[in-house]
Amino acid sequence: MLSYILRRLLSAIPTLLLIVTIAFFLIRLAPGGPFDLERPLEAKVMENLNKIYQLDKPLIEQYWLYLSAVVRGDFGPSFILRDFTVGELFARGLPVSMTLGGLALSFAILVGGTLGAVAALRQNSLIDYVVTGMGALGLTIPNFVVAPVLQIVLGLALAWLPIAGWNGGAPLNLVMPVIVLALPQIAVVARMTRAAMIENLRSNHIRTLRSLGLPSLTIVVHALRGAALPVISYLGPAAAALLTGSVVVETIFGLPGIGRYFVEGALNRDYTLVMGTVVVVAVFVLLFNLVVDILYAIIDPRIRYD
Amino acid sequence: MVEGAVLPAEVLKDPVVGRSLWAEARGRLVRNRAAITSIIVLGFIALACIFGPLLTGHPFDKVYPDYVKVPASLEAYPKADQIEPNVERVASRVRAKAENIAVEGDKIRVTLVGQRPIDERLLAYFERSDLFGAAKVTERADEGRRMVVDVPIKRNYFFFGTDTNGRDLLTRTMKAGQVSLAIGLLATFVAIVIGVIYGATSGYLGGRADLIMMRAVDVLYSLPFIFFVIMLVVFFGRNFVLMFIAVGAVEWLDMARIVRGQTLSIKRQEYVQAAEALGVETKGIIRRHVIPNTLGPVVVYMTLLVPKVILLESFLSFLGLGVQEPNTSLGVLISEGAKNIQGATWMLLYPSITLVTILFCLNFIGDGLRDALDPKDR
Numbered sequence: 001m002l003s004y005i006l007r008r009l010l011s012a013i014p015t016l017l018l019i020v021t022i023a024f025f026l027i028r029l030a031p032g033g034p035f036d037l038e039r040p041l042e043a044k045v046m047e048n049l050n051k052i053y054q055l056d057k058p059l060i061e062q063y064w065l066y067l068s069a070v071v072r073g074d075f076g077p078s079f080i081l082r083d084f085t086v087g088e089l090f091a092r093g094l095p096v097s098m099t100l101g102g103l104a105l106s107f108a109i110l111v112g113g114t115l116g117a118v119a120a121l122r123q124n125s126l127i128d129y130v131v132t133g134m135g136a137l138g139l140t141i142p143n144f145v146v147a148p149v150l151q152i153v154l155g156l157a158l159a160w161l162p163i164a165g166w167n168g169g170a171p172l173n174l175v176m177p178v179i180v181l182a183l184p185q186i187a188v189v190a191r192m193t194r195a196a197m198i199e200n201l202r203s204n205h206i207r208t209l210r211s212l213g214l215p216s217l218t219i220v221v222h223a224l225r226g227a228a229l230p231v232i233s234y235l236g237p238a239a240a241a242l243l244t245g246s247v248v249v250e251t252i253f254g255l256p257g258i259g260r261y262f263v264e265g266a267l268n269r270d271y272t273l274v275m276g277t278v279v280v281v282a283v284f285v286l287l288f289n290l291v292v293d294i295l296y297a298i299i300d301p302r303i304r305y306d
Numbered sequence: 307m308v309e310g311a312v313l314p315a316e317v318l319k320d321p322v323v324g325r326s327l328w329a330e331a332r333g334r335l336v337r338n339r340a341a342i343t344s345i346i347v348l349g350f351i352a353l354a355c356i357f358g359p360l361l362t363g364h365p366f367d368k369v370y371p372d373y374v375k376v377p378a379s380l381e382a383y384p385k386a387d388q389i390e391p392n393v394e395r396v397a398s399r400v401r402a403k404a405e406n407i408a409v410e411g412d413k414i415r416v417t418l419v420g421q422r423p424i425d426e427r428l429l430a431y432f433e434r435s436d437l438f439g440a441a442k443v444t445e446r447a448d449e450g451r452r453m454v455v456d457v458p459i460k461r462n463y464f465f466f467g468t469d470t471n472g473r474d475l476l477t478r479t480m481k482a483g484q485v486s487l488a489i490g491l492l493a494t495f496v497a498i499v500i501g502v503i504y505g506a507t508s509g510y511l512g513g514r515a516d517l518i519m520m521r522a523v524d525v526l527y528s529l530p531f532i533f534f535v536i537m538l539v540v541f542f543g544r545n546f547v548l549m550f551i552a553v554g555a556v557e558w559l560d561m562a563r564i565v566r567g568q569t570l571s572i573k574r575q576e577y578v579q580a581a582e583a584l585g586v587e588t589k590g591i592i593r594r595h596v597i598p599n600t601l602g603p604v605v606v607y608m609t610l611l612v613p614k615v616i617l618l619e620s621f622l623s624f625l626g627l628g629v630q631e632p633n634t635s636l637g638v639l640i641s642e643g644a645k646n647i648q649g650a651t652w653m654l655l656y657p658s659i660t661l662v663t664i665l666f667c668l669n670f671i672g673d674g675l676r677d678a679l680d681p682k683d684r
Binding site: 023027029031141142152274 | 525529532613617625647648661666
C-alpha cells in the first residue's frame with residue numbers, strides 16, 4: 001500500500017508540471033497585462049514595473065524562474081494586491097475556504113447519505129418520493145438564488161443569523177454559507193446513495209445475510225459499505241472543489257476565502273495569483289483522487305493495488 | 307370447440323412486426339408521466355420564449371422611465387393612485403397647476419391654471435410621459451391662462467413587473483429564456499460533436515493512439531474548469547456566441563469518455579468485424595457503424611448537459627462575464643434580482659422560477675430517457 005501511494009505521488013508530479021505549463025502559457029497568451037489601466041502608465045514607469053516583476057525577460061526564462069520559485073514553495077508577489085505575496089494571501093484565505101468546504105462536505109455526507117439510505121430502504125414510499133423530489137430541486141436551484149433568499153429569510157425577516165461576513169469564523173456566520181455550499185452536494189449524495197443502496201440491497205451477499213436472520217441494522221451497515229463506493233468516487237473531485245472555495249458563495253456572503261482569487265486574478269491578469277490558484281486547485285484534485293483510490297481499497301477488499 | 311380452436315382471423319392477417327430498440331424506448335418514455343409532462347412544459351416555455359416577446363407589446367430593451375421597478379400585477383398600469391401625482395408632475399413642467407382632475411374611463415379631464423398664458427406646445431410633455439397620450443385642448447379661458455385639457459391614458463400591462471431601468475420583465479424573461487436555451491443547445495451541440503468524434507476515434511483505434519488521446523483528456527480534466535472558462539472569456543471578450551462554442555469545446559471531456567467506453571464494446575461486435583472484413587475504411591466504420599450505436603447514452607447525456615450549460619451561463623452572467631446589456635439571459639436577470647431582492651422580490655422571483663422550471667424539465671426528460679433507453683438500470 002505504502003509503495004503504491006508513493007508511486008502515485010511521484011506520478012502526480014509530471015501531471016502537475018503539465019498543468020502548470022499549460023496554465024502559465026495560456027494566461028500569458030491572453031491579451032493585456034497586469035498594469036494596463038484605463039489611462040496608460042508612463043513608458044518609464046511601465047518599464048520599471050516590468051523590471052521589478054521580471055516581466056521584461058523572455059517568456060521562457062520567466063517560465064523557468066517561476067517553476068524554480070514554485071519548487072522552493074515561493075508563489076511570488078501578487079500583482080494587484082501589491083502589499084501581499086500570493087503565499088500570504090493563501091495563508092489567510094485557504095483556512096477560511098477549507099473550513100467552509102470541510103463543514104459543507106461533512107454535512108452533505110451525513111445528511112445526503114442518511115436521506116439516500118432511508119429512501120432506498122423505503123423504496124417507492126412517500127419518503128422516497130420526497131427525497132427524490134428534494135434531490136432534483138437541490139440540483140436545479142442555482143446557489144446564487146438560494147443564497148439571497150436565505151439572507152432575506154434567515155437574516156432579515158427572522159433576524160436569526162448575520163447576513164454576511166466572516167467575523168473570525170463565528171459559528172453563526174458559518175451557518176448560511178455552509179448550507180448554500182452543501183445543498184447541491186446533499187442532493188447528489190442522496191441520489192447516488194439511493195441508487196447504489198437499491199442495487200446493493202438486491203445483491204447476493206445481502207440476501208445471504210437476510211437468510212441468516214441477522215438484525216436489520218447489520219444488513220444496512222453491510223449494504224452501506226457497498227453503496228459507499230460510487231459516492232466516494234464522486235466525492236473526490238467534489239471535495240477538492242468545495243475545499244478550494246466557491247466564487248459565488250464567497251462573493252455573496254463577503255467571505256475572505258480563495259474562491260474569488262481565480263476570477264479576480266484572471267480578469268486583472270494577476271499572473272502569479274492565477275498561477276498560484278491553479279497549482280493549489282490541481283494539488284487538491286490530485287490529492288483527493290489518491291484519497292479516493294485508497295478509500296476504495298479499504299472499503300472494497302477485492303481491490304488490490306500492489 | 308372446433309370454432310374455438312381457430313385463431314381470430316385478424317390476428318393471422320398481420321405479419322409479426324419486430325419492435326426496434328427505439329420504438330420500445332419510445333413506448334417506455336410515453337408511459338413515464340414525469341418525462342412527458344416535462345416535455346410538454348418545456349415545449350410550452352420554448353414557444354413562449356420564442357414568440358412571447360412579439361406578443362407582450364413591449365420591446366425587450368424599451369425603457370419606461372415612469373415605471374421603474376413597478377411590482378408585478380395583472381391589472382393595467384397606471385394604477386388609479388398613480389394618475390393624480392403624475393398629472394401634477396407633468397402640469398408643473400407645462401408651468402401650470404392642475405385642478406379638477408377627473409378620470410373618465412380611458413381619459414382624464416384636467417384644468418390647467420397658469421400665472422402666464424400657457425404655451426400649448428409644452429402640452430407635448432403629456433405625450434412624452436409613459437402614462438398619457440397626446441393632450442387635446444377643449445376649452446380656453448382667461449387669455450390662455452386657464453385651459454381644460456383631455457388626456458387619454460396609455461394602458462400598459464406589466465405581468466412580471468419592471469426592472470431597475472423600467473423595462474418590462476415579462477418580455478425580458480422570455481428574451482432571456484430564448485438566449486439561455488439557445489446557448490444551452492449550441493454549447494451542447496458543440497460538446498457532443500467533438501466528444502463523439504474524439505471518443506469514437508480513440509476507442510476504435512485503440513492501442514497507442516487511444517492511450518495518448520485519453521491521456522490528453524485526463525490532463526485537461528485536472529485543469530480547473532473555471533480557469534478554462536475565464537481564460538475563454540478573456541480571449542473571446544464579451545462575444546457570447548463564440549464563448550459558448552468555446553464552452554462546448556471544454557465540456558466534451560465527459561462525452562469523449564462515455565463514447566470511448568461504448569466504442570470499446572461495439573468494436574468487438576460481429577457487424578463491425580464484418581465491415582472490416584469487407585474492407586470498409588476506418589472512417590467509414592466509425593461513421594456508419596460505431597457512432598450510430600453509441601447514440602443512446604449520448605442522447606441521455608445531452609439532455610443532462612443542456613441544463614449544466616445553462617447553469618454555467620447563469621453563473622458567468624452572475625459574475626458579469628456572460629451576456630452583455632441590453633441583451634439578457636436568465637443569469638443576468640437573476641443576478642440583478644438578487645441585488646434588488648429587498649423591495650423588488652419579483653425581479654428575483656420570476657426569472658428564478660423560469661430557470662428552475664427549465665432545468666427541472668430537462669433533468670426529468672434526461673432521467674426519463676435514461677430509464678427508457680437503459681431498462682436494466684431501473
